[in-house]
Amino acid sequence: MVKTRAKYKNERFPDETGAIHKNWAGRLKIALVYPNTYYLGMSNLGFQAVYLQFNDLDHVVCERAFLPDDKNSNKIITIESRHLISDFDIIAFSISFESDYLNILKIFDTAQIPCKSSDRNNNHPLVIAGGAACFINPEPVAEFIDCFILGESEPVLKTFINHFNPGKDRKQMLKSMARSIPGVYVPEFYQVIYNLDQTIKKYLPLHNVPEKVDRLFIKDLSHAGTCSGILTPDTTFSQTCLIEVGRGCAHGCRFCSAGFIYRPPRFRPLGLLKECIKTGSTITDRIGLVGAAVSDLPGINELCSDFNNQNLRMSFSSLRADALGPELLETLKKTKVKTATIAPDAGSERMRKVINKGITEQEILEAAESLVASNIPNIKLYFMIGLPTETPDDILEIIDLCKKIKNSFLESSRKKGKIGEITVSLNSFVPKPVTPFQWTPMEETGELKKKIKQIKGGLKKIANLRFNHDVPGHAYIQALLSRGDRKVSQILSMAHKNKGNWAKTLKESPINPDFYISRERGSDEVFPWDFINHRIDKSFLRNEYEKALQNRTSKPCPMNESCTLCGVCCKI
Structure with a gap:
């Protein structure tokens, strides 16, 4: 059997059915992480759909992980095999809501993985992210993610995985992906140039990557349905x-x-x-x-x-x-x-x-x-x-x-x-x-x-x-x-350091949040998300x-x- 469903009972969620269990031998290992609790993550159809899409690839084993309910937990482990997410080749975040951004940093810290992409190396899992929040505006978390997949996942996941080689130099591999795979955005390869008033002048692509990143979509939805693969009573939509x-x-x-x-x-x-x-x-x-x-x-x-x-x-x-x-x-x-x-x-x-x-x-x-x-x-x-x-x-x-x-x-x-x-x-x-x-x-x-x-x-x-x-x-x-733009990553880092105390963070921040929130934007202003080709x-x-x-x-x-x-x- 390439994969089995519901063969093993989940100890924490014994009424869950439909999970996929694969042997790790010879397979690319992906930890699909929802940056919030199991209850909320398993209520998200997009998260479930990506789980099935990854596992439809025979040479891939994809397992789920979530923000622990227990605030004192000192590890992030997957539901299927209870492995640490740091044991995987890829950590893939599915991000639907901006309010979960701070949880990404909590997960990194708990998993003992450096928060900033620049502090990670070939010995760490590659960190990728997708979901609606990402292809609306990924910039506030650009400092923490190695690579984004912008848009709908179906047209790109297989191609992305076929380009991934855990033994290859990470930077060279990401360059190749950013140049050749539509929808792949590597923040490291884009320099933001600012005007004197701190608005954005332009995005400067480096290393011959595209000037704009296409937002991917499926033109025709008639070929396959998108349905829940796993049923559980521990969601907003119990056993639905x-x-x-x-x-x-x-x-x-x-x-x-x-x-x-x-x-x-x-x-x-x-x-x-x-x-x-x-x-x-x-x-x-x-x-x-x-x-x-x-x-x-x-x-x-x-x-x-x-x-x-x-x-x-x-x-x-x-x-x-x-x-x-x-x-x-x-x-x-x-x-x-x-x-x-x-x-x-x-x-x-x-x-x-x-x-x-x-x-x-x-x-x-x-x-x-x-x-x-x-x-x-x-x-x-x-x-x-x-x-x-x-x-x-x-x-x-x-x-x-x-x-x-x-x-x-x-x-x-x-x-x-x-x-x-x-x-x-x-x-x-x-x-x-x-x-x-x-x-x-x-x-x-x-x-x-x-x-x-x-x-x-x-x-x-x-x-x-x-x-x-x-x-x-x-x-x-x-x-x-x-x-926000990339500078908001600094505010997120401060909020994480302050254990989610936003009042203290905003008071101490050298960056004025009102610049992003309370200001009428100029009619010709370049927005932080304008590099995405929607x-x-x-x-x-x-x-x-x-x-x-x-x-x-x-x-x-x-x-x-x-x-x-x-x-x-x-x-x-």
């Missing part, structure tokens, strides 16, 4: 087979990086998804459809209808309020979902135009009423504060919209004779790279706190309504880590930003290869 329906989103919400970095939006064909669901149903009765806009899947109603009469519990990672048709509602009803989420994101019609949300207040109210009528008693509402051009009236309209939703919710609930609960979740807006809002400053933490207090006060007397919010100080750190025209994003400032909307991406509007389809 996750199935990716597509990548990207056509709606073009101006705050959302996923809507732009995954362009053009692509969906898997219905026949392939049906086969994935049938296969998943042989091992579990829980199926989770995953994507940035699951309700946009062509044929989603047919897919739901086909499986509504089977003993399956179907869930969806994202549903738009304007797409809750009878078939989707029937599926939610049959799977006994108790809570559904609606994301108005803004309270006023004006602000929803600014962010290009594309849903009306009437559609939001109708969605709330339809969900309750379909025996889904609880509703979560997501809003953002601190969006560009936001006014005091827009804050008041968040309160007013919540009250209107509550009234619609109550009217439908009374007919059922049962009243559920509304949860309002408030999040601070963080401007993200590769979006129309990448030029805008983040609102000051103090102002965000005032808005949270105002909204909380406006909703506190409403029965059956819970209110929660993020911590603006944490959002401030997220903005630093998502918008194929989307920067002028298109700038035009979208200017339209936002004028309260003007844009139509969704037509997903038509003849379209030249954003520039992506002209360059693939």
Whole structure:
């Protein structure tokens, strides 16, 4: 047997099934590391997909490792064989969220591996990284990673592994990879040249590597499904087979990086998804459809209808309020979902135009009423504060919209004779790279706190309504880590030295974090992530930003290869 599944029980997670165990002899050894806990890592479909892709290569053994739950742990070992990650040829980080950057340094320290790439040598494992956070902006962790793979993994992993030779001089091997493999980014081979005002003048490629690094993507998703390979109750999606329906989103919400970095939006064909669901149903009765806009899947109603009469519990990672048709509602009803989420994101019609949300207040109210009528008693509402051009009236309209939703919710609930609960979740807006809002400053933490207090006060007397919010100080750190350049690596190192005490770190830092967070960027400024070829025209994003400032909307991406509007389809 080349590989076996579930032959050995995991001592810590005995109910886990589907893990792959391989003999190490004669194989390249890869430790795939998620820089957070097992619970969060195994909830991530991308992490699981890369695990399967590596193990599909016969000459590779890939094992998983995570940040230990025990803060006093003095080693990082893999789940499958309980080897130290320092025993592997490659340590591959799968990074989805900037908030996990600090955990990378914790893992290095615990594993007794030098944090900085420049301090490692041929006796250490090669450290590579990929995932959404990396191909949005890898620069804040560039000092710690030997090599990034930017973009979707399927087109490149096999080629990358075929170029890897553990006996070869590391620098020469990385030069060869950076020159010949699209998507491979080696920070060491790019010098950042700064202007006097500390903005970036240019990226200077060294050793004949490409001036820009392509963001990799699969043009056609119809050849294979992306599904959970391992089931475990120790995740957010307990014993659920996750199935990716597509990548990207056509709606073009101006705050959302996923809507732009995954362009053009692509969906898997219905026949392939049906086969994935049938296969998943042989091992579990829980199926989770995953994507940035699951309700946009062509044929989603047919897919739901086909499986509504089977003993399956179907869930969806994202549903738009304007797409809750009878078939989707029937599926939610049959799977006994108790809570559904609606994301108005803004309270006023004006602000929803600014962010290009594309849903009306009437559609939001109708969605709330339809969900309750379909025996889904609880509703979560997501809003953002601190969006560009936001006014005091827009804050008041968040309160007013919540009250209107509550009234619609109550009217439908009374007919059922049962009243559920509304949860309002408030999040601070963080401007993200590769979006129309990448030029805008983040609102000051103090102002965000005032808005949270105002909204909380406006909703506190409403029965059956819970209110929660993020911590603006944490959002401030997220903005630093998502918008920073290589100098932010120094701040991360200080935060690690200070054991995660960000208040102390920011106070002591010689680098002013406000430079990255609170400053309006110049229209022609070179961003830390501009060396990545996302194929989307920067002028298109700038035009979208200017339209936002004028309260003007844009139509969704037509997903038509003849379209030249954003520039992506002209360059693939």
